[in-house]
Amino acid sequence: MNLFPEGFDCVDEVVQIQDLTLTITRPRSAEALITEEEYANDERLPYWADIWPSGRVLAEELARRELVGTRILELGAGLSLPSLTGLAHGALPLATDWYPDALSFARANAARAGFGALATMEVDWSYPPDALFLEESFDLIIGADIAYERRHAQQLGALLTRLATPATEVLLADPRRPDASALIELLKNQGWSHQRDERRLAGHIDEQGPVVYLHRFFSPNPITNDAHEPGCDSLA
Ligand SMILES: C[S@@+](CC[C@H](N)C(=O)[O-])C[C@H]1O[C@@H](n2cnc3c(N)ncnc32)[C@H](O)[C@@H]1O
DSSP states (O other): OSSSTTTOOOOEEEEETTTEEEEEEESOOOOGOHHHHHHHHTTTTGGSOOOOOHHHHHHHHHHOOOOOOOOOESOTTTTTTTHHHHTTTTTTEEEEEHHHHHHHHHHHHHHTTTOOOEEEOOOOOTTHHHHHHHOOOSSSSESSOOSSTTHHHHHHHHHHHHHHTTTOOEEEEEEETTTTHEEEEEEEETTTTEEEEEEOSSSBBBTTTTTEEEEEOOOSSSOOOOHTTTTOOOOO
């Protein structure tokens, strides 16, 4: 039985995340998926169809952690490499994107790898479904390369503010996109604590170069800030 969506010209990409070797089936060319109709629909572009360097960095970070039973929400997950890594390590990820095809590929890759069912939800940051807020709260909210347009700061800032509890850690991998700084400043101005680490990629770099920032935030709740003062512990 073919687990993957019909109608795509696919390729297999082998990804090594520490001890975990993952074969990710994905569309051969994201560019070939661009359509005028999709772009007319809120300027959608099929960035989901690639595994971005930030996704690898975030997956590597997760693979270094104790994740059993950790409730993870991934925003703009695309092919969902971090969620797949989390699932393989015993976490409970919910992978989300505004492209249903991305989520179909993510579920199929999880099933083919023998990781079991990957929970997914179609989520547009501007119009998040009520169901997202009915989920049990998340321990970790993650996103890889999701703040790359001007409008993303407001969209993600509002969404994170609604979703993060005082105990939620927000972890964003960012290949130093110019528009990411607007989100970081917005959250900091709202009183979120912020810590930035730097990761260097050995291969698979894109036009942003080998350095990816890992941003770690906690919401401004004073109890949370006492417990997670930046600088008290390290991401590495
Ligand atoms: C640069 S790609 C990164 C994909 C994946 N996180 C990775 O690192 O491989 C950005 C992702 O954000 C998703 N995205 C962009 N705008 C979105 C929105 N308004 N709501 C939900 N997802 C969105 C895209 O569909 C895409 O999957």
